[in-house]
Amino acid sequence: MSDVVVIGAGVAGCASALSLARRGLSVRVLERNPGEGASWAAAGILGPQLEAAGDGPMARLCLASRALYPELVASLAEATGIDVGYRRCGALRVALSAAGREEIAREIAWQKAAGLAMELCDGDAARARAPALCAEVTGGAWFADEARIDPPSLLRALRIAAERAGVQFRSGAAVRRVLVERARAVGALLEDGSRVEARWTVLAAGSWSSLIEASGLAPQAVRPVRGQIVELTPASPVLSQVVFGPGCYLSPRDDGRVLVGATMEFAGYVPAVTSGAVRDLLTAALRLVPALGEAPLGRTWAGLRPHPRDELPILGEGEIANLVFATGHFRNGVLLAPVTGKIVAALITGEEPPLDLAPFSAGRPGLAA
Ligand SMILES: Cc1cc2nc3c(=O)[nH]c(=O)nc-3n(C[C@H](O)[C@H](O)[C@H](O)COP(=O)(O)OP(=O)(O)OC[C@H]3O[C@@H](n4cnc5c(N)ncnc54)[C@H](O)[C@@H]3O)c2cc1C
Known part of the structure; x- marks a missing residue:
């Protein structure tokens, strides 16, 4: 019997496994x-x-996790030699109308008071940072501390680092239910009827978390929200920073690729790429950065974000003892990976978690039907 069994090997499960293994x-x-x-x-x-x-x-959870990234990235490079593409490239949020610019200013006013790095900018100042932006951009805000990472490299590095720290991964292991004895989780029952027992169980099954029986989560507490992405491959780099605009965001890569994302669709468990979504994403992207119209099309793909009813992650223990939730990260699961690992490890080793987990509890009213 191991100390912990983790259900799901996405960023939430892998970051949790790594943190736990590093604590022995x-x-x-x-x-x-x-x-x-x-x-x-x-x-x-x-x-x-x-x-x-x-x-x-x-916001505080997300900021805490962003602050943990440099240390996590350095430790992954040391353990695996993998560059996970972490770049503190900054981000621009831009509008195409005066009303849009005012809305941005209103929404981020709190950030100045909170001492966060942000600058409001007019259209010319936005174009001075990102000259490829179109003439219609009326302004927005510049966030110097925002960053990007390459998720496939991050996931690979987390998994290899976890394996090197002693974690055992089992692929093809479909969990049917949490094993519960006397109101205490004791592991997982697989679809093939076998049992994997552990002192603690971590539920990190992303969009499928509510489908696993006996966790205490309501059947619709977490649902999939599909996101589609179109990759463009310009001959030379067009952007160096992340750009958030109306109808799309643009996330550049070191090699010049630009990821155009992402739709938000309740479409069941179907990770399909649709022609209408590709059209809408490209229309928004080319309006924002006309030069991307010359870029060859790369790949397209879709994924399922774990969407909790009230859009807050589910972190911490629920009604069943020794069961820890690390799910429902919705749009920010990659950002939240470091803090998720830290929270899960703290709870299981009996330490104080880094933040108050009450707003993220599995028993909160916002999750109920
Ligand atoms: C298009 C798109 C763009 C995004 N962009 C960003 C971004 O820029 N920044 C950001 O922070 N976040 C982003 N996200 C959100 C982020 O990807 C998710 O929040 C995060 O990946 C969730 O991680 P997870 O480990 O909880 O779930 P997942 O990565 O979905 O992993 C869950 C795992 O559990 C496994 N599993 C499920 N059921 C079972 C079972 N019964 N038995 C065993 N295993 C099971 C699954 O196979 C899966 O591998 C984006 C998502 C999408 C789709």
């Missing part, structure tokens, strides 16, 4: 189908300031 616990990760999850599909934007329309527990 024996960990097994059960994964039904590597590559099925959202983590491979993400654009890799580490943007708490871009995403937060106000101060609050979610």
Whole structure:
């Protein structure tokens, strides 16, 4: 019997497994189908300031996680030699109208008071940072501390580092239910009827978390929200920073590629790429950065974000003892990977978690039907 069994090998499960193993616990990760999850599909934007329309527990959780990234990235490079593409490239959020610019200013006003790096800018100042932006851009805001990462490299590095720290990964292991004895989780029951027992169980199954029986989560507590991405491959780099605009965001890569994302669709468990979504993303992207019209089309893909009813992650223990939730990260699971690992490890080793987890509890009213 191991100390911990983790259900799901996306960024939440892998970051948790790594943190636990680095504290000396024996960990097994059960994964039904590597590559099925959202983590491979993400654009890799580490943007708490871009995403937060106000101060609050979610903004604080996201900021805390962004602050943990440099240390995590350095430790992954040391353990695996992999460059996970972490770049503190900054991000621009831009508008195409006067009203849009005012809305941005209103939504981020709290950030100045909170001492976060942000600058409001007019259209010319935005174009001075990103000259490829179109003439219609009326302005917006510049966030110097926002960053990006390459999610497939991050996931690979987390998994290799975890394996080197002693974690055992089992692929093709489909979990049917949490094993519960006397109101205490004791591991997982697989679809093939076998049992994997552990002192602690971590539920990190992304969009599929509510489908696993006996966790205590309501059947619709976490649902999939599909996101589609179009990759463009310009001959030379067009952008160096992340750009958030109306109808799309643009996430550049060192080699000049630009990921155009992403749709938000309740479309069940169907990670399809649709022609209408590709059209809409390209229309928005080419309006914002006309030069991308010359760029060859690269790949397209879709992933399923784990969407909790109230859009807050589910972190911490629920009604069943020794079961820890690390799920429901929705649009920010890559950003939240470091803090998720830290929280899960703290709870299981009996330490104080780095933040108050009450707003993220599995028992909160916002999750109920
Ligand atoms: C298009 C798109 C763009 C995104 N962009 C960003 C971004 O820029 N920044 C950001 O921070 N976040 C982004 N996200 C969100 C982010 O990808 C997710 O929040 C995050 O990947 C969730 O990680 P996870 O480990 O919880 O889930 P997943 O990565 O989905 O992993 C869950 C794993 O559990 C496994 N599993 C499920 N059921 C079972 C079972 N019964 N038994 C065993 N294993 C099981 C699955 O196979 C899967 O591998 C994006 C998502 C999408 C789709």
